[in-house]
Amino acid sequence: MNNMEKRNHTTFQGFLLLGLTEDPKLQPVLVSLFVSVYLVTILGNLLIIIISISDSNLHTPMYLFLSNLSFNDICLSTSTIPKMLVNIQENSQSITYKDCLTQMSFVLIFGGMENCVLAVMAYDRYIAICQPLRYTVIMQPCFCVLLILLSLLISVVDSLMHSLMVLRLSFCTNLEISNFFCELPQILKLACSDTLIDNILIYVSSCIFTGIPISGIVFSYVHIISSILRMASSEGKYKAFSTCGSHLSVVSLFYGTGFGVYITSIIMDSSRKTSVASVMYSVVPQMLNPFIYSLRNRDMKEAVRKFFRRMTYFL
Template sequence: MEPSYNNQMSEFLLLGLSEEPELQSFLFGLFLSMYLVTVLGNLLIIQATISDSHLHTPMYFFLSNLSFADICFVSTTVPKMLINIQTQSRVITYAGCITQMCVFVLLGGLDSLLLTVMAYDRFVAICHPLHYMVTMSPRLCGLLVLASWIMSALNSLLQSLIVLWLSFCTDLEIPHFFCELNQVTHLACSDTFLNDMVMYLSAVLLGGICLVGILYSYFKIISSIHAISSAQGKYKAFSTCASHLSVVSLFYGTLLGVYLSSAATHNSQSSAAALVMYTVVTPMLNPFIYSLRNKDIKRALGRFLRRKTIKGTIFLGLKKCP
């Protein structure tokens, strides 16, 4: 089998969320606002965990990596959509489409793996608290994050490479606002059996193993919390993983909605709405969930913002001095 070199001349059309001209300004403003909120919120989480020594723990190390992945995740799709709306062009080059698809698959898998690692961290903290600092050593934490990146990159590389072997016809319209793997694959003229098998195996192995790992961790966590005698102790133990549990529910809930909507209906608008929830809304809400439900993050953000305010006041005062 030889790759189809005519793909180098191909261009895809991203149909976006709506073809109505009067909605384009509204969509541009809405997604620009959501993008800025997502980037700013996740940057604040990263800055808080770096600047506050109280947050130099494994849990917040993983959280800062998740925030970084979310910034990259939303930056993979939204800026291109905003450019297309502004320029009134729906074209994306073949190389650009494959690159966007590859990075999207990488970061989506990375999010899933990082959430699994964070579930393991909460499992060790609650079920084996006396051995927590020994078990979750800086070396192990670094290796877990590195392994997550490597596994996600290998999965993304494999899925992208087999797409390169496909040949495409003239009808290259993608009914979404970015190059989604399943949509791009099924635009091909050639046989996509191998691509479908790899996609399904990846979903079962990567997604399934991550979900099983998270469920097992929380099964053990709930069992340990149930064994605690005092109500205050149970609440304190559960509060340490409430934010993570909320993010996991949001991530897998929206991801399940994407696949159910695409499998149950051929309505592109319904599928695109589910993708917006998964690709844009979830990364935007994650910082709010962690900052609103986590006292340590709220205190760290408060200290960080106060320091910035004080520095700004001193700077302005010095400028006014003759």
Template sequence: MQSGNDTRISEFLLLGFSEGPEQQPLIFGLFLSMYLITVLGNLLIILVVVSDSHLYTPMYFFLSNLSFADICFTSTTIPKMLWNIQTQSQVITYADCITQMYFFIIFSGLDIYLLAVMAYDRFVAICHPLQYMVIMNPRLCLLLVLVSWLTSVLHSLLQTSMVLRLSFRTEVEIPHFFCELNQMIQLACSDTFLNNMVMYFAAMLLAGGPLSGILYSYSKIVSSIHRIFSAKGKYKAFSTCASHLSVVSLFFCSSLGVYLSSAAPQSSHSSAVASVMYTVVTPMLNPFIYSLRNKDIKRALKRIIGVPVM
């Protein structure tokens, strides 16, 4: 990979949020706290699901996979940012930048696909309750997760290989806290038309498809709940998908905010700040949303810590 002046680029500079040294300890403490909460909270969800046989159902199988994806998703960006703040360095090598971008695309895509799979699971549970265990059999559940992984990996390989063909100047400053695909393409000094076409087409196909599936599933869910006559029955049906709907809304609304902010002029700083919502805040809140709104998770937590379950 050659740069514009025929010298091989070896590193980039991640500018992060602020160049003021007095603000770095505050940023370090804030992001370290959020990262630890994210990792511990999602690990706890996985531990609860694995250790309680009552949670060996498709919904919690997908939830544990989502928690694992969230841990990996956050771990692709935050540790490097914390290391740079601690060492007072903004440097990331070219190889590390490409690797970070590769895994970030994998786990961000995996998040989207798993949310779509979980929406389908809720659709079957509410709209076809008598056939639920037949339709959502272990083989199908495993297949859905494997397809999500395979699609994410192939998409990431495509985008990363497209970036590898680009040329960069010898000194490149990335106005972000991680090597984000769109920023990398914008900073290249070679022709990026094909990269932009592939990026936007993949975004429409691989993000728009799952989002359409989620919207379709919930349109059918709302229609089914509307046909339930008793208020108690409606509440019970809605409560089974309320947590997932909260996570979906938070993830997609924050992601949409990032792309809207990136389209605005002089938006580098605002785009980095907006990215925090779906890269850090959403994975951190997911365990709280599912544990606080889910009776099964709360009962399993009580069993683990030895609290009598009523």
């Protein structure tokens, strides 16, 4: 490969995001759909945050973690959807190298943060149900904040590591990313340089940053279910299931869609179909999480009713 064919990233201009469809007739439909999805995601998650802060009954570790999950969902959706909408409106597919790398970094940070916060929430439920007498001793405010900061630190380090590895790559003439946002595996496919180390790093970090949280969640729920089944009171069982049901639904949605996309990318030859499937893990869970917690959690439902009663009174 000569120097004309291989361009270093210092002179490299950018990529083309192919998006979800090339049919111009579907572009207005996509704009309307994703504007609606984005607004629902922002408003729903903001509502969770506001209610958790304003209702004194929700000033507990569980709702502190839920507020952070909602804030993270807002950030993750903001990392991908606005750029896609701008490109559709401007009838453009381009994204600069710097913007693409920035978007990829934020997606890695907030995607990793989602993994960690879901695991921390499972740990919180484990302590609350399996060791209730020690709950207030263990889940003190300082410890809860430390868990959140540690989750953020781990996610930032992981993102920084991958971003620095991408910076050393060179890219050739194929600039097309078969997705609506800059995803690390898609970027690596376009590199002219050897990406063996990058792919090994992705595999190792995926095993660590996905395997450990999933293992922690499974461990927590095995003990939680065992403790619930040993409860004599049916009311106690119902309350325990109601507090865990929302979190378990969110976990199932997030990891279920993620694994679904992974399997889809293996069995499908069409990169366009894979990019459509990627919407299921990068957009849908963030939109549905507030509804899951609002509809399935008794305390949250009551807090939502009180909030809207106050709003109606002031209006």
